[in-house]
Amino acid sequence: MPAPDKIFGMASPTTPPEDPDDWGTPERAPGRWEDDEDASSARKRWSGALNAVFGPLWNDPRGRPLLLVSGLALLGICALSCFILSLVLLSERPGPFPPGPEIAEATRPSVTDEPTARASDALVIRVNDVIQPAPAPSRLTIGVSTYRLVPMNVQGARWQYDPGAQKTAFWVPGTLVNYVVGLHASPENREVVESLSVGDLILLDTNLGTQRYRVAQKETIRSDDVETLLAQNSPRLTLVLLGEGGDQRRIVIATFTDESTPNQLTAIGTPINLGDVRVRVINQRLLPGSAVGLPAGKSYVQVDFEVTNVVTRILDASQFFSEIADVAGVVIPFSRQASAAAGGRGFPQGALQPGQTITATAGFEVPDALSGPNLEWRFSLDKTSPYIAKVAIPYRPIALPPTPAPTRAPVAEVTILNAQISPEGNELRIVGNVRNLTGQFLSGSLRDVSLSGPDGQLYPLNSSLPAFPWNITPGETLVFQLSFARPQTSQPVVFTLFGQSYRICEPAQPCD
Template identity: 30%
Template sequence: MSEPTSTTRRSCLLFVPIAGGVLLLLIAAVLMLYLGIKHLSSSREDNPGMPVEVVRVTPTAFISPTPPPGCETIIDSGNVQVTVPLPTSLTVSDESFAVAPIMPDQMGWTYPAAGSGSPTWICGTVVNYVLGLEPTTENEALLANLRPGDEIKLDLSNGTVLLFRFVERREAAANDPGVFAQFHPRLTLILEMDDDSWQVATADYVAETEPVQPPPSGTEAQPGQPVRVGDAQVTVARGHIESAGEGQPAGTMYYLVEFSVENVGTAPLNANGFAMQLQDGVGNQYALSPAASDAGEHGSLSGEIASGATVEGTAGYVVPDALAGPTLVWTFTPQPGSELHASVSIPYEAGGGEEPGYQAEVNITDAFLNSGGDLLIIEGEISNVGDAPLTVELNDISLTSSGGTGSLRVAAPPLPWTVQPGQTQVIELQYEKPAAPTALLALLGYSFEIQGLQ
């Protein structure tokens, strides 16, 4: 009887330290979890760094980098002051690029090391628009392939489109004052070369077209109703929404207009010259998107339309998920600069398409610079108020400023984040400090302006 008693006592002695160790591990895990949550949700008063101001802008998926201070150009004529619109996009050889304004320093212009790859417009050049391209082999080939007479477009912030014709390409010394001369209306593209010289491409000004304004409500055609515009007779079959393609901003979708065009004239029609614009129920206007158009039933329309022929096409647009109705106005213009246009009113019920099961609410609770002043730390919460899991990936988040796109150092917890229905995820983002006084954080279609960075 003594041996079983000894075995039982030994088992008990072994069980006590094992159970105690497990208990200590559980206590440590709970303590670490508590400290982690406390760190992420700590208030601004507890932060050792420099606080910055966060302003929620609007729940939108579109980002517009802030122009650098002093970039606004005002023309003063007596008692009248006119603010000149800024360039927003450049189109060369059917390739479109967003344009970022830049203030050159006293040493002259050079493409910024932290540039986003977009062309930079030299602030103040409003007669001879001077734009600098990123020094890449692709941009070098872009200039090399230009031929005299090729069309180049420059879109301005007020909707005006300036048209230029390529004239010549030459080499010039870096920061040659003649490149920036403002005597003649033209467009100048500059590209830095390895030998401290510039490739300079110039294009003469041709004309400008104002943004198309649809006629007053009540005068638009309806889907299925043919409308003749010059030698083109256009008919809208329907409008519908589809999920946005890969690489599109979070919180956006495609709106697609399926239409047909009949050439009722005697000469061929050039479909490449068609201008098609979409306007929502509150007046927001959307430019044609080739990627969205290709996602439609018929795809983008291009090439010539023979006399008597009818072709079908899709006009696609990248629009926010919260697209405003109850009607959308689609405007068709047969050629740039033409005063002839057709407007079609398309009924649209907001939320009438296929909706994702999740609905996100984003709140930024704190933003500050670390004690070293080189990191911007942003803290916030993402709530899923829908009925399906919400997944947040890297391309759903961006930080932009006039200095370019922000570099994300740390995301806590690590991406991707999955938020279950009814749950809230506490988050922290750490970016390299932007080289600008203001930055814009976009997260799941919500935008927050972060001020006081300089």
């Protein structure tokens, strides 16, 4: 197609120069999309505008420094704005620790990211106007490994903890009956958990003293099985490995035990851990000398006990040693003849295999003038061991029965350790212990326990751990959990067990 005739400027006999904007022949015209023309025009307009503003300044040598200083100032203002924006964004981060492994929520009422409720809504307990502090944990001991305990930051369905913290365990706040404790799955902590066996001892130090737990089972659960982890239905400790990944989670469940420690005087029925063995007194009795062929003024005291080998090597039971002492400090060693008299099982002898439990009798020949009302029974692995089990043994010389006291003495000592509303909100759960103060078995049934309101109405007992009936041996302490229907009242309620009553109040209630 012939180029259109256009005239630029004044007429001249010479051929005008080609304008690049002129339409040429198809052979000379380069390929271009329709919007290329608009983009080219826009670039030219911007270039012309910038040249009109800054061209005179740049062309003038005296104006160039001003132009450079202005550009640098604009660049500095942009950099400062970016820095301030970064500080604001960092200050709004939720916490210093990276989010830990997720535990699925028990319920998801909405899609908003709200913190879930604690595993249990612990009450501030006031028993007879005395505030009972919650037993918050501070240290965990597994074998020779000791960990400080710190609360975890629980947000939504996630556990937030510091995986780099050394010798630290993480406690789920609010779990006070079933203590839920997490350990980061480092190689060292995995080795500690994998080395645990059924029956191993775990110690939990709280602000109310040391609590003892024995490993009952090890299992693997789904990562979202929150109900198993956080259930507050029985006194125990649940140990969780954190950060293993996957949809499975390894846990260790250790049940509460009221066992004692060496060199501390304990009651009959309380297990005592001596390191290599665990020993527990079952019963005691006094045999009159006339019934077993002893001379006048002599009798036999027999103590039935069981001993368990808790280590992996064979123990020589013939090295075991036992003695008794009265309040005046008179010490009497055991007698093998007294241990087997009148149907006694005899003192242990021979090999005690790993995990084996034997029941034996330690017998002692005592004078009738031996001081009472209690004797101290002692047991150790050998005669030189510094770790000694000590048990208070009731002792009363053979005599005529005393005249009954005119008033009835208390048969039990009841202590409340904790009271809380269940996670579902429909039960009041009371945890405590009861010690038999009598010299005979103490039976407990539904008739011995009640929860009543201000008008005398009774609230039903939903469940009890252990289940009724109870049979508590003399001097033994039994740990219990009783779950009642939650009282629907704004006034304190009265809990009664074995004739001993306690007022229990929620924080907003008067407890006068």
